[in-house]
Amino acid sequence: NIFLKNYSFENQVNSVYKKNLIFIEKFYENQKNKLKNNKIFYFIFLIPNIISILYYCFLASPIYQSNSILLVTNPSRKDSDNITTLLSGSSENTNSGAYLLKERILSWDSFSNFNKKFDIIKLYSSGDFVSRVGGLTSLWSKGDVSLWHYYQKNIGVNIDGQTGITKITINAYNSNISYEISDFLINDTIKYLNNLNKTQDNYFISSSKEEVQRLEDKIKSDERNIQNWRIKSGYFDPSSDYNALTKHGLNLDEKQVSFQGQYNFSKENIPNNPATKEIKKQLDNINDSSKKAHNSAKSLFLKSSSYESLIIQKDLDEKLLNSAKIALQEARIKSFQNHYYLKIISNPSHPESPSRPKRIESILIILVSTLILKLILS
Structure with missing residues (x-):
C-alpha cells in the first residue's frame, strides 16, 4: 500500500511538473511572438510612417x-x-x-x-x-x-x-x-x-567639293596651256586656219587652171603679145601663192596635233567636271536627307x-505598403 501510495504521489508530481513546463513554454512562446510583433509594428510600420509624415509634411522641399x-x-x-x-x-x-x-x-x-x-x-x-x-x-x-x-x-x-x-x-x-x-x-x-x-x-559633300574644285583648276590650267600654244604658234584655231588655208589653196588651184589655159592659148596664137607676158606673170604668182598655201596647211596640220590633244584634254576635263557637279548635287541631296x-x-x-x-499621396503609399508588409511578416 505504501508503495502504491508513493507511486501515485510521484505520478501526481510528474503531472504537475509537465503542466507547469507546458505553461512556461507557452508563456515564453507568447512573449516571443509579442516581442516579434512589437518589432514588426515599430520598425516596419510605426517608425517608417512617422518618418514619412514628418518628412513630407514639414521637410520635403517643393x-x-x-x-x-x-x-x-x-x-x-x-x-x-x-x-x-x-x-x-x-x-x-x-x-x-x-x-x-x-x-x-x-x-x-x-x-x-x-x-x-x-x-x-x-x-x-x-x-x-x-x-x-x-x-x-x-x-x-x-x-x-x-x-x-x-x-x-x-x-x-x-x-x-x-x-x-x-x-x-x-x-x-x-x-x-x-x-x-x-x-x-x-x-x-x-x-x-x-x-x-x-x-x-x-x-557627304567635302570629297565631291574637292573633286569639283580640282577639275575647275585643271580646266583653268588647260585654258592657259591652249593660250600659251596660240601665243607660241601664232595661230588661234588650227582647225579653222587649216580649213581656210586649204580652201584658199583650192581657189588658187582653180585660178591656176584658168590662167594656165589662157596662157597656153595666148602662147600658141599670139606669143609676142604683151598680154601673154602679163598672164605668165600672174600665173607664176598664183603658183607661188598656191604652193605657200598648201605648204602652210601641211605645216599647220603637223602642228595641230599638239593643239588637238590640249583641246581633247580640256573637253575631257569639262565632261568630268559636269559629272562631278552632278555627284556634288546628289551628295547635297543625300546629306539633306540625313x-x-x-x-x-x-x-x-x-x-x-x-x-x-505629392505629400498626401506619398504618405498613403508608405502607409499601405508598410501595412501590407506588416501583415505578411506577422
Whole structure:
C-alpha cells in the first residue's frame, strides 16, 4: 500500500511538473511572438510612417517641373510625317531622332555644358537633406560621376514609342530655374544637331567639293596651256586656219587652171603679145601663192596635233567636271536627307506652383505598403 501510495504521489508530481513546463513554454512562446510583433509594428510600420509624415509634411522641399514637347525628324528615316499624322498614331516613325535626342540630353557632354552654365552644386543645394545634391539620395557624394547621375535623375526624357514625340521634364527647387534649364537644354540640343548636320555635310559633300574644285583648276590650267600654244604658234584655231588655208589653196588651184589655159592659148596664137607676158606673170604668182598655201596647211596640220590633244584634254576635263557637279548635287541631296531637324511642339512651361512632392499621396503609399508588409511578416 505504501508503495502504491508513493507511486501515485510521484505520478501526481510528474503531472504537475509537465503542466507547469507546458505553461512556461507557452508563456515564453507568447512573449516571443509579442516581442516579434512589437518589432514588426515599430520598425516596419510605426517608425517608417512617422518618418514619412514628418518628412513630407514639414521637410520635403517643393519641386517645380518645367515641361516641353519636341520632335526630331529625319527625312531618310521616314521621320518627316506631319504633326496631324503623328498625333493620329498612323506614323511609320523609326524614333531614331527621339533616341538621339534622349542620349544627347542625358550624356556627359550635355551635363558638362549644363554644369559650366549653372553650377549644379550651387543650383541644387537649397533643397532638403534628402533630395538636394550631396544629400541622402546621393549618399552625401559630390564627385563628378555622382553629380552626373544626380543631373540625369532630375532630367526626364520620355519618348512615345508610336509617334516619336519626346517630352522633357526638368525638376528644380525654383520655378525660374526649371524654365531656364529647359530652355538651355533645347538650345544646346539645337546646336548639337546643327553641328551633327555639318559633320554629315562634310562627310557627304567635302570629297565631291574637292573633286569639283580640282577639275575647275585643271580646266583653268588647260585654258592657259591652249593660250600659251596660240601665243607660241601664232595661230588661234588650227582647225579653222587649216580649213581656210586649204580652201584658199583650192581657189588658187582653180585660178591656176584658168590662167594656165589662157596662157597656153595666148602662147600658141599670139606669143609676142604683151598680154601673154602679163598672164605668165600672174600665173607664176598664183603658183607661188598656191604652193605657200598648201605648204602652210601641211605645216599647220603637223602642228595641230599638239593643239588637238590640249583641246581633247580640256573637253575631257569639262565632261568630268559636269559629272562631278552632278555627284556634288546628289551628295547635297543625300546629306539633306540625313539631316536631323528639331520641331518644338510645346515650348518650355513656366510653372507657378510646385508639382512635387505629392505629400498626401506619398504618405498613403508608405502607409499601405508598410501595412501590407506588416501583415505578411506577422
